[in-house]
Amino acid sequence: MSEIEIRPFVASDIDDVFAVILPIQREEFGIAITADDQPDLGAIPDSYQSGKGQFWVAVRKGQIVGTIGLKDIGNSQTALRKMFVAADVRGREHGVAARLLAGLVDHAEAQGIKDIFLGTTDKFLAAHRFYEKNGFAEVSKSELPPSFPLMAVDSKFYRRRITAA
Structure with a gap:
């Protein structure tokens, strides 16, 4: 696991970010989407x-x-977006998803954020299990804040409340 470094995005990462995300969206999820x-x-x-x-x-x-x-x-609320992990480093042995999410939650706590919301499709069963295991609870679309950036493909929504340390 130590071979994986989690760090903030810098401008020179942009091509590599698309190189990770687009094939997952298109080939694995069958979504006809471009950059x-x-x-x-x-x-x-x-x-x-x-x-x-x-x-x-x-x-x-x-x-x-x-x-x-x-x-x-806004309102000390946030949306978790664009969580993607390349197929060859998925799973508990690599811990990439868990480490990405842990860094995000640490940041949220340090920033005084109250809630993290996310949207996903009902097809991503492994993602649902992952989010639920990591403290997210399913919420209805009507419980989302008005400022939540809805995506057309999203049909299942989650919220994790953050309590200040």
Whole structure:
């Protein structure tokens, strides 16, 4: 596990971020989506690295193998977005997803964030188990804050309350 480094996104990471995310979206999830369809990824500093938000990458042997974003949506609330882990480093033995999420939660606590919301599709059963195991509880769409960035593909929603340390 120690071979994986979690660090904030820097501008030179952009091509590698797309190289991780796009194949997962297109080939694994069968979503016909392009980089242009995701303007938030083309503007990570503005979309995620502002307010109380941040965007992290997981790096293994100099290559980005995972991503996670925390978008500040106001009122000390945030949206977890763009959590992707390359297939060859998924699973407990690598701990990439767990480490990305732990870094995000640590950041949220340090920033005084109250809630982390996320949306996913009902197809991603492994993701549902992961989020539930990590303190997220399913909520209805009507419980989302008005500022939550809804995606057309999202049909299942989660919330994790953050309590100040």
